[in-house]
Amino acid sequence: MELSEVRQRAAERLAGVCKVCRHCNGVVCAGQVPGFGGVGTGAGFIANVEALARRKLNLRVLHQAKEADTHVRLFGQNLSMPILGAAVAGVKVNRMAGVEERELTEAMILGPRLAGTLGMGGDGGDPIVFETTLSVIKQAHGLGIPVIKPRTQDALLERVRLAEEAGAVAIAVDVDAAGLINMALLGQKVEPKTAAQVREIVEATQKPVILKGIMTPEDAIVAADAGAAGIVVSNHGGRALDHTPGTADVLPQIVREVKGQLTILVDGGVRSGVDVLKMLALGADAVLVGRPLAIAAAGGGQEGVRLQLEEYRNQLRVAMVLTGCARVSDVDSSVLWQG
Ligand SMILES: Cc1cc2nc3c(=O)[nH]c(=O)nc-3n(C[C@H](O)[C@H](O)[C@H](O)COP(=O)(O)O)c2cc1C
Numbered sequence: 001m002e003l004s005e006v007r008q009r010a011a012e013r014l015a016g017v018c019k020v021c022r023h024c025n026g027v028v029c030a031g032q033v034p035g036f037g038g039v040g041t042g043a044g045f046i047a048n049v050e051a052l053a054r055r056k057l058n059l060r061v062l063h064q065a066k067e068a069d070t071h072v073r074l075f076g077q078n079l080s081m082p083i084l085g086a087a088v089a090g091v092k093v094n095r096m097a098g099v100e101e102r103e104l105t106e107a108m109i110l111g112p113r114l115a116g117t118l119g120m121g122g123d124g125g126d127p128i129v130f131e132t133t134l135s136v137i138k139q140a141h142g143l144g145i146p147v148i149k150p151r152t153q154d155a156l157l158e159r160v161r162l163a164e165e166a167g168a169v170a171i172a173v174d175v176d177a178a179g180l181i182n183m184a185l186l187g188q189k190v191e192p193k194t195a196a197q198v199r200e201i202v203e204a205t206q207k208p209v210i211l212k213g214i215m216t217p218e219d220a221i222v223a224a225d226a227g228a229a230g231i232v233v234s235n236h237g238g239r240a241l242d243h244t245p246g247t248a249d250v251l252p253q254i255v256r257e258v259k260g261q262l263t264i265l266v267d268g269g270v271r272s273g274v275d276v277l278k279m280l281a282l283g284a285d286a287v288l289v290g291r292p293l294a295i296a297a298a299g300g301g302q303e304g305v306r307l308q309l310e311e312y313r314n315q316l317r318v319a320m321v322l323t324g325c326a327r328v329s330d331v332d333s334s335v336l337w338q339g
Pocket of ligand 1: 035036037048086087088089090094121122123124147174212234235236237238239267268269270288289290291292
């Protein structure tokens with residue numbers, strides 16, 4: 001199977017929800033939430049792609065770094081690359097007719113395992129979403145990360161317990177889903193979390209807790225002070241609030257505040273190994289990829305996701321060699337052209 005075939009098949013299977021554009025930039029699908037787009041005008045999704053495109057790299061070829069090693073260690077796991085699968089879930093609410101929740105979740109969690117990395121699974125208004133996430137994480141011997149919605153505290157803590165029971169390596173909460181339209185449509189209560197509530201979540205489990213949807217230094221400090229093991233700098237792919245800035249634009253301020261205190265992940269608009277390198281250079285420890293992996297999942301299942309991740313890894317390797325980085329830890333802001 002080749003990626004071109006995977007994408008062609010995805011375009012047929014996702015007809016009406018995603019056009020599988022050559023450049024997945026949020027323009028054609030603007031406003032399509034539920035669906036694959038960014039909410040409202042689609043500006044948050046588009047800003048993610050634009051913020052990355054504005055960064056330019058210093059091409060350096062007179063150095064020792066003849067080969068690049070993309071391995072990283074995160075949350076106690078050795079991973080083949082600093083690239084993880086984001087949670088993309090909810091086939092019914094997101095109108096992915098003809099794609100089963102189980103099929104999508106297996107591809108998004110087991111596909112990254114085939115490539116030597118980790119994927120995430122979601123939670124949603126329909127109970128089948130979280131049930132499927134937990135079941136696939138068990139199938140993956142715990143090597144997957146469930147992302148729980150910021151439900152009312154008791155409902156959230158109950159799901160943290162279930163995730164721990166499933167043996168998940170880490171447990172995430174997409175705190176930016178506090179007003180998510182997809183949840184409201186199904187009558188499920190979600191809410192912003194106080195610092196005390198975040199601490200309660202961290203203390204309720206032995207597992208590393210990751211807060212997904214951090215867009216300001218203030219929220220990053222709350223996460224770090226509450227003992228979170230990680231954050232995902234994310235605007236939910238532009239799906240939570242219209243007119244949020246691109247994640248690559250807010251990442252450096254957040255890195256300045258909390259680097260070294262917790263693991264910093266970032267997502268939004270990552271479409272190549274070069275984009276991964278840019279996010280690392282801006283201070284991230286690793287990135288998540290959402291829509292392109294969901295497209296690969298729809299077109300080629302686990303194998304499609306593996307192929308897409310391997311392509312990004314190869315592109316990252318080449319980009320590292322051409323910027324003089326032998327290891328992921330060598331990547332820093334000097335890789336970026338300052339103008
Ligand atoms: C159809 C769809 C469903 C999603 N479902 C979830 C979810 O269940 N939980 C979650 O934390 N994020 C969810 N996301 C957001 C992704 O995890 C991720 O933050 C975002 O897609 C990253 O941006 P990218 O798609 O540009 O890579 C979803 C995104 C899409 C497009």
